[in-house]
Amino acid sequence: MSIPGEEKPASRFRARLHEVIFESETRSGRGFDLALLWFIVASVLVVCIESVPAYRRAHGPLLHRVEWGFTILFSIEYVLRLFAVRRPWRYATSFFGAVDVLAILPTVVGMFIPGAQSLLVVRILRLLRVFRILKLASFLVEADVLLRAMKASRQKVTVFLLAVMGIVVVTGAVMYLVEGEKSGFDSIPRSIYWAIVTLTTVGFGDIAPKTPLGQALASVLMVTGYGFIAVPTGIVSVEIANAARLPSLTSSRACLACGAQGHDADARHCKYCGGPL
Numbered sequence: 001m002s003i004p005g006e007e008k009p010a011s012r013f014r015a016r017l018h019e020v021i022f023e024s025e026t027r028s029g030r031g032f033d034l035a036l037l038w039f040i041v042a043s044v045l046v047v048c049i050e051s052v053p054a055y056r057r058a059h060g061p062l063l064h065r066v067e068w069g070f071t072i073l074f075s076i077e078y079v080l081r082l083f084a085v086r087r088p089w090r091y092a093t094s095f096f097g098a099v100d101v102l103a104i105l106p107t108v109v110g111m112f113i114p115g116a117q118s119l120l121v122v123r124i125l126r127l128l129r130v131f132r133i134l135k136l137a138s139f140l141v142e143a144d145v146l147l148r149a150m151k152a153s154r155q156k157v158t159v160f161l162l163a164v165m166g167i168v169v170v171t172g173a174v175m176y177l178v179e180g181e182k183s184g185f186d187s188i189p190r191s192i193y194w195a196i197v198t199l200t201t202v203g204f205g206d207i208a209p210k211t212p213l214g215q216a217l218a219s220v221l222m223v224t225g226y227g228f229i230a231v232p233t234g235i236v237s238v239e240i241a242n243a244a245r246l247p248s249l250t251s252s253r254a255c256l257a258c259g260a261q262g263h264d265a266d267a268r269h270c271k272y273c274g275g276p277l
Contacts, residue, residue, distance in 0.1 A: 015256075018084040021077075022254040036077065040103075043070040044124050071107040078104065081259065090258030090273045149239035156235045164228065168195040171221055175214060183210045199225040 023029045049055050050063045078100045082088040091097045172192030179185040184207040185194065194207045198221045209215045257275025269276055 014084055014086075017080060018254075018256060018259075021081055021084050022259045039070065039073060040124070043067070043074075046070065067107060071104055074100070075104050085255075085259045086257040086275065087273055094258065094272070096259075145240060149236055149242070152242065153235045153239040157232055160231055160235070164199065167224075168192055168199055171195040171199075171217070175209065175217065178217065179209050179211060179214045183208070183214065185209075195221065198222055199228065201225045201229070 019026060020028050020032050046063055046066050050060070050067070056063070081091060081097075081100065085091045092101075169192055172195040173188055175194065176185050176188050176191040179191075185191045190207070197204055198218055201222065209218050255270035255273060255275050257270060258273045
């Protein structure tokens with residue numbers, strides 16, 4: 001007979017497991033995350049090595065067994081993550097939950113579709129968890145500032161990109177008329193492609209104007225491209241400066257129900273599932 005108010009052993013184990021897997025403030029949690037990151041790096045290296053024909057011929061069976069070992073390890077880790085949260089479906093449908101599944105599936109799919117194992121490099125996305133390990137205030141503050149700056153500048157950047165698209169469409173159409181097929185401008189879409197490459201100062205050189213008028217227009221577009229580079233940089237820089245003046249709103253706590261992070265500093269409930277923090 002359980003004593004009222006006494007926490008059940010299963011609940012204590014789940015709480016302890018959540019602390020180790022989802023939090024990195026404790027010594028055990030930090031050790032778990034560091035070990036996981038090293039396993040992720042090692043598994044990606046194995047996939048890269050296996051793609052080299054010489055190593056695949058010499059050590060193919062060994063690399064295959066090692067890869068299956070990593071897959072089993074990550075599968076166990078994924079099951080433990082689902083068990084540690086109160087709402088497993090919430091975590092399973094989150095960004096990191098989807099990445100965890102994608103880190104496991106290619107090995108299984110590779111049994112039926114040869115070559116699918118190369119998709120295992122998606123595991124590199126799991127290295128994003130390094131921000132949980134390096135859970136320093138400066139990282140959280142700067143990430144919060146950058147996110148707010150990007151949100152504040154999205155309308156200005158959108159207007160800028162629309163203006164750029166208008167310029168390259170008009171310039172591409174003019175170059176199509178000026179140069180024509182003999183210079184490689186055999187269609188307006190191909191001419192627009194040339195205008196984009198020229199405006200962004202990439203300059204592949206696969207298409208080039210031959211007439212004096214076309215070269216003059218290309219020169220104006222190139223110089224304009226240098227000026228355009230500074231526009232979005234200035235917009236975002238101003239918004240970053242404005243966002244930096246505001247206090248940080250991000251907390252490092254992980255939700256007990258779904259494992260999500262990135263909550264407001266004064267939040268008492270998860271903004272994704274409503275669970276208590």
